[in-house]
Amino acid sequence: MAYQTGTPASPVDLLQKINTFLAANGWTSDKNVADGSGWETHLHNGAVYAHLCATVGSAAFAVQAVTGYALFLYLSDGFNGSALWNSQPTNPPFANGTTNAVGVGMNLSAGPFSAYYFFTDASNNNFVCVLEKTPGLFEYLAFGTSLKKCGTWTGGPYFLASSCGVFAANGAPTPNEAGYNATSYCPGAHDADPQGGAAAFVRCDSDSFVGKWIPIGDITDPNSGFTGRNGSSSVVGFQPPATSIARYAVGPYSAGSNPQPFQWMQTSVLDGRVNLLPVLWWVGRDGSTADAGGFSLIGSLPTIFFSNGVGNGFVPGAIYTIGSDNYMMFPTFAVLKV
Numbered sequence: 001m002a003y004q005t006g007t008p009a010s011p012v013d014l015l016q017k018i019n020t021f022l023a024a025n026g027w028t029s030d031k032n033v034a035d036g037s038g039w040e041t042h043l044h045n046g047a048v049y050a051h052l053c054a055t056v057g058s059a060a061f062a063v064q065a066v067t068g069y070a071l072f073l074y075l076s077d078g079f080n081g082s083a084l085w086n087s088q089p090t091n092p093p094f095a096n097g098t099t100n101a102v103g104v105g106m107n108l109s110a111g112p113f114s115a116y117y118f119f120t121d122a123s124n125n126n127f128v129c130v131l132e133k134t135p136g137l138f139e140y141l142a143f144g145t146s147l148k149k150c151g152t153w154t155g156g157p158y159f160l161a162s163s164c165g166v167f168a169a170n171g172a173p174t175p176n177e178a179g180y181n182a183t184s185y186c187p188g189a190h191d192a193d194p195q196g197g198a199a200a201f202v203r204c205d206s207d208s209f210v211g212k213w214i215p216i217g218d219i220t221d222p223n224s225g226f227t228g229r230n231g232s233s234s235v236v237g238f239q240p241p242a243t244s245i246a247r248y249a250v251g252p253y254s255a256g257s258n259p260q261p262f263q264w265m266q267t268s269v270l271d272g273r274v275n276l277l278p279v280l281w282w283v284g285r286d287g288s289t290a291d292a293g294g295f296s297l298i299g300s301l302p303t304i305f306f307s308n309g310v311g312n313g314f315v316p317g318a319i320y321t322i323g324s325d326n327y328m329m330f331p332t333f334a335v336l337k338v
Contacts, residue, residue: 001338004118010111011054011069012039018129026124030079040085045125048145048157049076053085061086061165062100063223068169069110073141074103075159093201093213095222102225104161104199105168106131106139107180119335126302128335138183138330147202147299154205160188164197166224186306186332188279190233191217198225204298207286214283232295234280235306267312274320276305276327276334303336
């Protein structure tokens with residue numbers, strides 16, 4: 001496991017620090033160069049390739065609706081040094097019916113930022129970046145070679161961030177919008193981007209849907225991340241899944257019109273102990289829709305857990321120890337730390 005913290009000066013500086021950290025901890029840096037006024041970085045671990053781009057007043061994805069400051073991410077199965085950042089080869093997540101890559105991002109400013117926190121797990125296969133953009137306002141980005149699988153299925157690589165790639169550079173969000181001018185929802189939450197796009201993806205073969213990426217959420221617009229089939233999460237962001245608990249063999253942590261019943265009652269009022277809930281993901285099966293049954297549990301995020309400990313006895317950055325494991329606490333989640 002590896003951990004690092006510091007103060008990034010700008011989006012480009014943050015991305016350069018990510019490249020240096022990962023290159024020292026199990027990932028190979030394939031390209032790390034200026035891209036216009038921004039920066040692009042490409043790394044791989046085995047057959048999993050991560051593509052990151054820091055924008056400074058420009059666009060990143062071909063389908064991006066807005067331009068501005070952001071850090072963008074998607075994964076694929078290959079790398080071509082002469083290809084554009086958003087056109088890397090071998091099966092990136094494609095917007096349904098197109099050959100346009102889609103992905104995720106963190107909404108940023110010109111900087112500087114309050115702090116970054118980098119984590120890898122014991123295998124160095126899974127990476128988490130938490131950014132304190134301004135004091136008390138947290139965002140994140142994460143990716144890895146495989147979910148912690150439930151059962152046997154083909155695939156496993158995943159990636160996520162605070163925002164959908166098509167919206168991440170939005171410089172004029174509405175007030176108190178999570179992931180933009182307010183702290184983000186828990187990583188991997190269902191419909192984590194309140195603007196309505198996909199903020200997480202998993203590579204999973206699901207019946208006839210083979211060799212493709214599946215967004216986590218009720219996504220319908222290809223440009224916002226719909227790839228042809230949806231997934232979902234036990235952790236709820238701004239709204240619960242369409243049919244709530246009825247669509248799952250094991251239900252989400254929240255039901256009804258607001259994410260209240262179980263998800264937000266995980267800190268003991270008696271002794272301050274905190275439950276860390278795994279972030280479980282499902283994918284749709286053949287014949288399923290966003291509003292019907294037919295979803296199967298595939299696994300959970302390896303190092304990230306839902307928590308409401310911050311504000312209930314813990315502060316951001318506090319260490320919570322359970323047995324031999326240490327977790328760093330952030331608003332709405334915790335990350336396994338060295």
